[in-house]
Amino acid sequence: xxxxxxxxxxxxxxxxxxxxxxxxxxxxxxxxxxxxxxxxxxxxxxxxxxxxxxxxxxxxxxxxxxxxxxxxxxxxxxxxxxxxxxxxxxxxxxxxxxxxxxxxxxxxxxxxxxxxxxxxxxxxxxxxxxxxxxxxxxxxxxxxxxxxxxxxxxxxxxxxxxxxxxxxxxxxxxxxxxxxxxxxxxxxxxxxxxxxxxxxxxxxxxxxxxxxxxxxxxxxxxxxxxxxxxxxxxxxxxxxxxxxxxxxxxxxxxxxxxxxxxxxxxxxxxxxxxxxxxxxxxxxxxxxxxxxxxxxxxxxxxxxxxxxxxxxxxxxxxxxxxxxxxxxxxxxxxxxxxxxxxxxxxxxxxxxxxxxxxxxxxxxxxxxxxxxxxxxxxxxxx
Ligand SMILES: Cc1cc2nc3c(=O)[nH]c(=O)nc-3n(C[C@H](O)[C@H](O)[C@H](O)COP(=O)(O)OP(=O)(O)OC[C@H]3O[C@@H](n4cnc5c(N)ncnc54)[C@H](O)[C@@H]3O)c2cc1C
Numbered sequence: 326x327x328x329x330x331x332x333x334x335x336x337x338x339x340x341x342x343x344x345x346x347x348x349x350x351x352x353x354x355x356x357x358x359x360x361x362x363x364x365x366x367x368x369x370x371x372x373x374x375x376x377x378x379x380x381x382x383x384x385x386x387x388x389x390x391x392x393x394x395x396x397x398x399x400x401x402x403x404x405x406x407x408x409x410x411x412x413x414x415x416x417x418x419x420x421x422x423x424x425x426x427x428x429x430x431x432x433x434x435x436x437x438x439x440x441x442x443x444x445x446x447x448x449x450x451x452x453x454x455x456x457x458x459x460x461x462x463x464x465x466x467x468x469x470x471x472x473x474x475x476x477x478x479x480x481x482x483x484x485x486x487x488x489x490x491x492x493x494x495x496x497x498x499x500x501x502x503x504x505x506x507x508x509x510x511x512x513x514x515x516x517x518x519x520x521x522x523x524x525x526x527x528x529x530x531x532x533x534x535x536x537x538x539x540x541x542x543x544x545x546x547x548x549x550x551x552x553x554x555x556x557x558x559x560x561x562x563x564x565x566x567x568x569x570x571x572x573x574x575x576x577x578x579x580x581x582x583x584x585x586x587x588x589x590x591x592x593x594x595x596x597x598x599x600x601x602x603x604x605x606x607x608x609x610x611x612x613x614x615x616x617x618x619x620x621x622x623x624x625x626x627x628x629x630x631x632x633x634x635x636x637x638x639x640x641x642x643x644x645x646x647x648x649x650x651x652x653x654x655x656x657x658x659x660x661x662x663x664x665x666x667x668x669x670x671x672x673x674x675x676x677x678x679x680x681x682x683x684x685x686x687x688x689x690x691x692x693x694x695x696x697x698x699x700x701x702x703x704x705x706x707x
Contacts, residue, residue, distance in 0.1 A: 341400035349404030356530035385439035402576025407530030414482035418445025425550035459502035465494035484534035505555035516541030527678030567640035574647035619647035638700035648683035
């Protein structure tokens with residue numbers, strides 16, 4: 326095992342670090358205020374090959390291993406997690422095609438993402454189906470040559486900007502998880518349109534909307550995998566993307582720690598920098614320790630997926646631990662900046678608001694703990 330990156334990987338991380346610090350961080354507060362979609366900055370990521378780096382080289386992509394993609398995401402999220410989320414939502418939207426698409430579907434659907442700036446979205450959640458993700462009501466009714474799609478997906482990242490949606494719908498609600506089909510749905514399909522735009526606590530540069538399907542006709546050639554396999558495709562996709570979500574949280578936690586350290590060295594109270602007051606120093610040490618542990622868990626989970634090892638529980642550990650640590654690090658950073666930490670002029674207030682979502686989406690941290698506990702039970706009896 327070698328923690329020293331080779332030259333090529335170091336360069337990839339260095340580019341991501343530069344983009345996070347010089348392109349995303351300076352505009353983060355403005356997008357947070359306006360809630361606009363950061364298309365210009367995402368174009369910069371696209372041109373650097375870092376918007377969809379998971380697309381394999383054979384399809385015209387960069388084909389980064391997942392562990393390196395996670396390190397890229399950490400650096401970008403250091404600059405702005407909200408902007409970086411468009412990258413991770415692309416990854417979520419495209420992964421079902423990598424997981425279940427035929428070679429022909431992959432070439433047809435993924436190659437355009439290597440040629441021009443495009444966005445994808447992953448449409449699983451509905452009003453009545455969140456953690457219980459198999460309780461879908463969006464219907465895919467078999468018709469001649471394909472499916473008629475009807476329903477509303479909720480809280481969809483990139484929902485209002487996507488050129489391509491991965492949609493999970495039920496053929497028969499009575500069949501539960503076994504009745505789900507996965508469909509690739511081009512954004513310009515008649516009967517497909519974004520619904521309500523959500524106004525959020527944090528990650529406000531990220532676009533979150535409903536996505537509405539009204540008698541949309543989807544040809545069979547856009548079905549991903551077999552009928553009834555859709556739920557497995559969704560779970561596999563979420564497993565694969567979880568380390569990337571954890572990487573966002575590592576980026577937020579690291580930024581919060583960096584901001585807190587910088588401030589604590591400058592701010593003087595009782596005749597000395599507050600960093601020299603032991604209770605402040607201990608808070609900084611706790612954040613540094615947890616963020617570093619979260620980084621190692623994240624990279625290990627992504628690396629296990631790259632190696633084809635069992636990784637699902639590790640990805641859940643990384644996601645839950647990294648997001649809980651990011652929340653704690655952001656909380657400590659606000660505390661260390663005192664009254665200034667509560668003000669929008671300083672970046673830690675935004676980090677505090679951004680961190681919260683990572684404990685909720687892509688499976689809440691309660692659901693991650695269920696996954697880990699079930700894995701433990703299986704391991705114990707193996
Ligand atoms: C900003 C944002 C972006 C999102 N992006 C997407 C996206 O791109 N695509 C997509 O499909 N979805 C997306 N989601 C949806 C997200 O994944 C869900 O919100 C999340 O999975 C939780 O579902 P829910 O909100 O319905 O909460 P619920 O499932 O109703 O959970 C409510 C509470 O109950 C707890 N709970 C539920 N079941 C259990 C249980 N068995 N044991 C213990 N506790 C339990 C939960 O942990 C939680 O605390 C997004 C959500 C947000 C807020």
